[in-house]
Amino acid sequence: MAKVKVEYACTSCGFSSPKWLGKCPDCGKWGSLVEEVAAAEPKYRVAVDAFPASKPVRLTEVSGSAEVRAKSGIEEFDRVVGGGVVPSSAVLIGGDPGIGKSTILLQVARGLAREGKPVLYVSGEESEAQVKLRAARLGVEEKEIYLLSETSIERIMAAASEISPSVLLVDSIQTMFTSDLPGAPGSVGQVRECAGRLVFFAKKTGMSVFLVGHVTKDGSIAGPRVLEHLVDTVLYFEGEKGHPYRILKAVKNRFGSTNEIGVFEMRSSGLAEVADPSGLFLSERSGDTSGTLVFPAIEGTRPLLVEVQALAAQSFLAMPRRTTIGADTNRVILLCAILEKKAGFSLYNQDIFVNIAGGFQLDETAADLALSCAIAASFKDQVIPAGTAAFGEVGLGGEVRAVPMAEQRLNEASRMGFTRVILPASNAERLPSKYPLALVPVRHIKEAIAHSQKQGRS
Numbered sequence: 001m002a003k004v005k006v007e008y009a010c011t012s013c014g015f016s017s018p019k020w021l022g023k024c025p026d027c028g029k030w031g032s033l034v035e036e037v038a039a040a041e042p043k044y045r046v047a048v049d050a051f052p053a054s055k056p057v058r059l060t061e062v063s064g065s066a067e068v069r070a071k072s073g074i075e076e077f078d079r080v081v082g083g084g085v086v087p088s089s090a091v092l093i094g095g096d097p098g099i100g101k102s103t104i105l106l107q108v109a110r111g112l113a114r115e116g117k118p119v120l121y122v123s124g125e126e127s128e129a130q131v132k133l134r135a136a137r138l139g140v141e142e143k144e145i146y147l148l149s150e151t152s153i154e155r156i157m158a159a160a161s162e163i164s165p166s167v168l169l170v171d172s173i174q175t176m177f178t179s180d181l182p183g184a185p186g187s188v189g190q191v192r193e194c195a196g197r198l199v200f201f202a203k204k205t206g207m208s209v210f211l212v213g214h215v216t217k218d219g220s221i222a223g224p225r226v227l228e229h230l231v232d233t234v235l236y237f238e239g240e241k242g243h244p245y246r247i248l249k250a251v252k253n254r255f256g257s258t259n260e261i262g263v264f265e266m267r268s269s270g271l272a273e274v275a276d277p278s279g280l281f282l283s284e285r286s287g288d289t290s291g292t293l294v295f296p297a298i299e300g301t302r303p304l305l306v307e308v309q310a311l312a313a314q315s316f317l318a319m320p321r322r323t324t325i326g327a328d329t330n331r332v333i334l335l336c337a338i339l340e341k342k343a344g345f346s347l348y349n350q351d352i353f354v355n356i357a358g359g360f361q362l363d364e365t366a367a368d369l370a371l372s373c374a375i376a377a378s379f380k381d382q383v384i385p386a387g388t389a390a391f392g393e394v395g396l397g398g399e400v401r402a403v404p405m406a407e408q409r410l411n412e413a414s415r416m417g418f419t420r421v422i423l424p425a426s427n428a429e430r431l432p433s434k435y436p437l438a439l440v441p442v443r444h445i446k447e448a449i450a451h452s453q454k455q456g457r458s
Ligand SMILES: Nc1ncnc2c1ncn2[C@@H]1O[C@H](COP(=O)(O)OP(=O)(O)OP(=O)(O)O)[C@@H](O)[C@H]1O
Pocket: 095, 096, 097, 098, 099, 100, 101, 102, 103, 104, 125, 266, 267, 268, 269
């Protein structure tokens, strides 16, 4: 029997080596090299012959400059992809098993089919009957949706060329293979090659291609990292275990912002859009706990109210803990130091825990003021009056600095019934209009803490 030649490929960056190595010399990751069947001869001949060779053209002469985006009708989805699906684009959707990747794709397919865009849904994981079963549960019955249960990339491209859909959905890229490479589906070489061919196919035919990607235990898309470089847009579909809520995020987008999020609720009839996420994140808030405060965050272009919770408890450790969920630990350590030095709080013997309710991830410095007030209130065991929100950046001197999009934050707070907002004085001076809530402009963290515990207009 002919001996099979093996090689070792890095699951993170795609580096390949003839022998096993503990650490990838290319990306530096440990234990990332996996055994694979080596290609008998390198065959990276992408299906070039099928298309005429392109010629250089003047930029001014390129046609189709007006961007035409196809809307899926699912607003939360369209916003995350930058206002609709761009023709010839390749989108990768990653997510944990069972999070709802196939569900959202099927719902997007329905929206696009309703707009008169034919969709080819290729499943390498489920039979046509299984996909049909889900479609029936979701009430998807558009004639313009074609199903194909196939894993050979050559046959998929042949089928797509035959019916020329506007959108090609591939669920999932880890189940696809090309007969030009000997590796098993899901191996680094196969995933990279199949994705590369599909992206090339999209650019040449004008179809938009969606690829579903599984994620590994550490949360990154399984397969080579290059996969994320190959495509135009990378979306992650996330959710907390046991919660029906799902968040769709763009982590890379060549055609739009990466700050937008789409919020959905998983129901038996499919994913329902949550148009009012502030209500969702605040729904279980109780008004009489010490150390909690609401922060009007900005996600992309949209304001979102989230509850910041802090707990200061006496520490019995030589090095008190600073544990955070949903906030940057280094930022919290820095704020604790500022509270200690500039506002006179002795936190050196306190364990500090910070949690952002609802599994939300804070990544703005505008949350500094809310975090500091929550920590201070928990330390003093004081309840910040319900109806109070705070935003602003805190500098190392304890000074409160202006942050962007103050008006949007105030509008959202007043829409959700908040009566008092503590904000940077420099933001308050520049506000163009009056707000139906009490504004508490502050210049120093000490002022903010003093005001956060007082009721009424200052
Ligand atoms: N009858 C139902 N009622 C409510 N929710 C359901 C029902 N059937 C499925 N679901 C939800 O749909 C999820 C599965 O969705 P879907 O198959 O789209 O996920 P996926 O991300 O494609 O999974 P995989 O990684 O296995 O392909 C389940 O985890 C469950 O939350």
